Amino acid sequence: MARVPIRLYGDPVLRRQSEPVETVGDDTMELIQSLxxxxxxxxxxxxAAPQIGVTKRVIVVVHIDGEGRRQHLALINPEIVxxxxxxxxxxxxxxxxGIYSNVKRPESVVVQGLDAEGSEISIEAKGVMARAFLHEIDHLDGVMFVDKIGMVKRSLLKRKLNEIRKRSKEITKSPL
Ligand SMILES: [Zn+2]
Structure with a gap:
């Protein structure tokens, strides 16, 4: 399992409730690698896993360090504590x-879960990182950021959202 097509708004998989990972095994490692x-x-x-068609509670958040390098934080069964x-x-x-909007979120969070090796970890995140964790964890519950913006703003985006919905039907079903 390598890079896979990203499911788009309108794909029913993005609205499903994801299942917790019972045992961290090779398939979990493969899923994290793909993400x-x-x-x-x-x-x-x-x-988040549902974005590549897998309804498992696994997310990856990217932290850009001081030298501009991308570092991955993978979390299995993440929970906001x-x-x-x-x-x-x-x-x-x-x-x-192509759609961006302001969303109100907590400023800082503590997230717990399992890392890629299956060990329990706790991460304290602020600002952009806190936002990233909250956004990805929402995906595991079938929630997308456009659900959290006002009705007026959402109606302004309706046409664009409908265009994406149409495109979502053309995405090849991934072989997972
Ligand atoms: Zn997202």
């Missing part, structure tokens, strides 16, 4: 290309 390759190819900052503050920031999504 990393796919998010890098798309130059995105995060990707605490959230603090409030911040409005612009968001986009690889499944909704």
């Amino acid at each position: 990393m390759e796919t998010v890098d190819h798309a130059a995105g900052l995060g990707l 605490s959230a603090c503050g409030e911040e409005i920031g612009e968001e986009g999504c690889l499944s909704i290309p």
